[in-house]
Amino acid sequence: MEVDTPPGATAVGLVRGADANAQVVIASLGGTVASGGRWTAPKQAVEQVTAEVKGKPNRQAFRLAFIKNGKLTDPGVAQPFYVTPAEDADKAVACKEAAPALADLAANTPTTTPAPPEVCAALAEERTVRNHSWILFDSKGVICHVPYPVRQYDTLHVGVVVNTGEVLPARRSTNVTGCTTPAPGVRVFSSGSLPQLQSGPSGQTATRASSPTVLETVGSPLSCSSDSVTVAVSIDGGQAGQGQAVPLYQRHTATLHLGVLASKLREPDYALRSTSAGSVITDREAEQRGTQYVAAVVVQAFPRYFMKGGGFGYPGRDLLHDNDVADRTGLLLVFGLKEPTKRFGLGLSYEIANGINLLVVREWNKQTALDGVAVGSAFTGDATAIPTKQTWAKGTSFGLSFDLGYVNKVFGSK
Incomplete structure (x- = not known):
């Protein structure tokens, strides 16, 4: 059940009669009124109209019309109709009574216009x-x-x-x-x-x-x-x-960046310092956070692998058009530039601009540690004889990463 609606229409209702004295039977049948287009009746409207017109002797007097504030605003746009499927058996009779010319035209003129x-x-x-x-x-x-x-x-x-x-x-x-x-x-x-x-x-x-x-x-x-x-x-x-x-726009699984971390996991520099009581062991490396340069692999749109419509078959991110929060969030793998086997990390990234990410990383660094002695301990031997061992240190770091295109522009392709 459909009806043409004039511009400015706010509701379609059922009326009895097609003149200024027409009686409004149902003030609004629901549905969305498309200005200058068509109104398609929802299921509830079909049921309402069917119950109202079924078996009425003056069935042909009912019309669909533009209603505003509960009143018929223009009798000239009141239109005949039939209801389907509930009124299917009476469809031919209803159309013949209400608008025989339109019914004949519809029966004898097939539509050949392709879909717009x-x-x-x-x-x-x-x-x-x-x-x-x-x-x-x-x-x-x-x-x-x-x-x-x-x-x-x-x-x-x-x-x-x-x-x-x-x-x-x-x-x-x-x-x-x-x-x-x-x-x-x-x-x-x-x-x-x-x-x-x-x-x-x-x-x-x-x-x-x-x-x-x-x-x-x-x-x-x-x-x-x-x-x-x-x-x-x-x-x-x-x-x-x-x-x-x-x-077809390209999809990428991952991007390669250069990262800069503010890290406390720095290689110590043990030496001896003379005091009035003799030589003691000291660490000449700064204890505060400092910059560490890493290679960063960003697995793009990592949350998509766990979302409906994605899964482990997720084909990758379109870097031009996929810019939701889930698309900008990545899984981060980092490796030290100087000694990749001694420094690596795992974390998350968030793209704040094309090719620039904020990073939070849980990193591990294989570094030299004192063995059996401590910083401040007295030591009588040479600095090269300070007892040390290799150990894994871990910590959480924050930083930024940049697509290699930015790096090439600043430092050159090498």
């Missing part, structure tokens, strides 16, 4: 979930919706939208070119040069379809690792229409 882009966009939006996108064509094989953005490793579904009254195509097939099958592996981004942002398709508004449509899936879903893919469809064995090229 806004209808295709609405159907695609209703079916799209994270990492899945729909590329849609109309019944003539002409593209009517291209999603944006589409990423490498996304699952791409191809469909044909058949408008109300159109004949369902018996055969549908896809013609896909330029699709490279994805391969497993880690995709690390470290160039520091992000790809250019491309503009999305224009003129597509995700509004709800004004009339029933059918979306027919064509072929199997696609997943591509190439920079673009071209998709066309063939309807009922005809020649495939003009293909639609769809750019």
Whole structure:
């Protein structure tokens, strides 16, 4: 049950009569009134109207009209209607009584107009979930919706939208070119040069379809690792229409950064200091926090691996378009620049700007420690004879990391 609504409409109601003296039976049937478009009755409205008109001898006197503040504002827009499916048995009679010319026209004039882009966009939006996108064509094989953005490793579904009254195509097939099958592996981004942002398709508004449509899936879903893919469809064995090229934005599993940590885990420098009582052991290295430079591997969008729609099959982050909190949060692995086997850490990062992350790291450092003596202990031998051993120290550090592109700009490519 649908009705055209004028601009400014706030409610659609049921009235008896189509003049200035019309009686308002139901002031509002609910649902959303689309200004200048269509109002589609919710299930509750169908039940209300059916109960009101069923079996009434003056059934043809009922109309749907624009109601404001409980009153009929313009009798001229009151429209005849029928209710489905509850009134299905009486549909022909109701239409003949209320508007015979419209009923005859509807019965004898099939719809041949393909689905418009806004209808295709609405159907695609209703079916799209994270990492899945729909590329849609109309019944003539002409593209009517291209999603944006589409990423490498996304699952791409191809469909044909058949408008109300159109004949369902018996055969549908896809013609896909330029699709490279994805391969497993880690995709690390470290160039520091992000790809250019491309503009999305224009003129597509995700509004709800004004009339029933059918979306027919064509072929199997696609997943591509190439920079673009071209998709066309063939309807009922005809020649495939003009293909639609769809750019695919890159996904990356991880990025490589240079990190600077404020760390207390520093290699000690043991020596001897002369006092009035003799030589004592001292540590000439500063005890406060100091900078430590590390290589940092940031596993992008780490929370996505544990979220619905992600899981351990999560294909990676699109660094241009994926910018939610979960996308900017990463798992962090750090290694010392000088001696990677002696310093490493595990932590979390948060991207505060493109290629710049805040870090919190639990780090471990294999360093020299005194063995059987302590700082301040008297020692009569040479400094090289101070007894030491190797031990693992641990601590929590904070810092920043920078994409290598920033580093190259400051220090050069070497």
